[in-house]
Amino acid sequence: MEKLPNECYEITFYNLCHKDLFSCALVNRRWCRNTIPILWSEPEHHFSNIRLIRVLLLMLNVEEQVLLIPLNLRLPTHQKPLFEYTSYITSIKCHLYGGIKKLFPRIKSGTKNEVGNAVKCSLYAMFLRTGKNLKHLYIDEIIYNQFIFKNLYECTTITSVDLYLPHNIDDYFKSKAIDVLVKTIRKNSTLASLKVNSTKFGFERVETVLEALYNNTVINSLSLYDSHISAEEGKMLAMFLYMKTTITSLTLCGGEESWSLYGV
Incomplete structure (x- = not known):
């Protein structure tokens, strides 16, 4: 019996729920290669899952890890994933911070939290670096971070940006965030x-x-x-x-x- 082409698998898998897709990913390598991109395309509320945040932290490169060194955080030390999961993500929404706070309980609410913002900066820099299919990006005041805005200018896949600047943000950081927004509008040709x-x-x-x-x-x-x-x-x-x-x-x-x- 001849093997079905990948297009047939894709049509079938796209019509399955996430629970069934997880089961399909365990059948064989070919099914796994076809289901993983679908499972990771829209993480949304799954970003609040601690296990997912740990996987994302494993994918940081050296530059992105440097931001976290001064904070003495205990980062995951497992082997890097076989798949570059973030390359399949199409949308980053507001659920990410919830998962970060669960993994690092000492994080408190507020815009000036050093730990929370540093982890977000590292993860967003990684999303922009690896996000080959990233279309929609939700981001807050950390947009002014040099690791982020440099990649944001150069990202040619993003078509939609949702910028949130909280009420209690310092005026200095608001100015920096708006400066980056203006430069992004000028330089990004796909937005x-x-x-x-x-x-x-x-x-x-x-x-x-x-x-x-x-x-x-x-x-x-x-x-x-x-x-x-x-x-x-x-x-x-x-x-x-x-x-x-x-x-x-x-x-x-x-x-x-x-x-x-x-x-x-």
């Missing part, structure tokens, strides 16, 4: 969708971001959440939308009011 969840930007920052967006011909979807846009900033945004014809989807949410505009 088509941008979501920013933040507190007040300020007139000059809004002007800088809109200027970068105006010169970008790829981004067609823009969402600003919790933006607290002032009257002057609103006028500037209105002028930007009037002149920027490539934005086809716009969402503005702030305070007690919200707007959703499509086909702008």
Whole structure:
């Protein structure tokens, strides 16, 4: 009996639930090679699993491990995985921090936590370095880290970025994060969708971001959440939308009011 081509396996496996896919991965090597990419394509809430975080830490290179050395963390020392699992991931969402806090219980809530941010920086740098299929990226204020923004500029697979800047972020770090955002808008040629969840930007920052967006011909979807846009900033945004014809989807949410505009 002739073996089925991989395309047939892929169609079959894509219609199975995760529980069945795990069983299929244990049948033989060929089935394993076909199921692993599917299992790892959308980790989402599985990022809160300690075992998965341990696997990810095993995949850090020397540069990414350097960030963690001063913290004296006890990192996994097992053999590196046979598969480069992160190369199959298509989306990084907000569940990652939950898994990090479970693995390192001394991490406390807050934006200034040294341990939590260092681990996140290392993992995000690794995601951007290995993410051959990475399309959507959720990221917070650690975007200003040099290991991250360098890879973010050069990543040619990402089409959607969701940037979250918490309310209690220091103004200095907010400025650095927005600077990186502006440079990303200018340098990344594949980014088509941008979501920013933040507190007040300020007139000059809004002007800088809109200027970068105006010169970008790829981004067609823009969402600003919790933006607290002032009257002057609103006028500037209105002028930007009037002149920027490539934005086809716009969402503005702030305070007690919200707007959703499509086909702008």
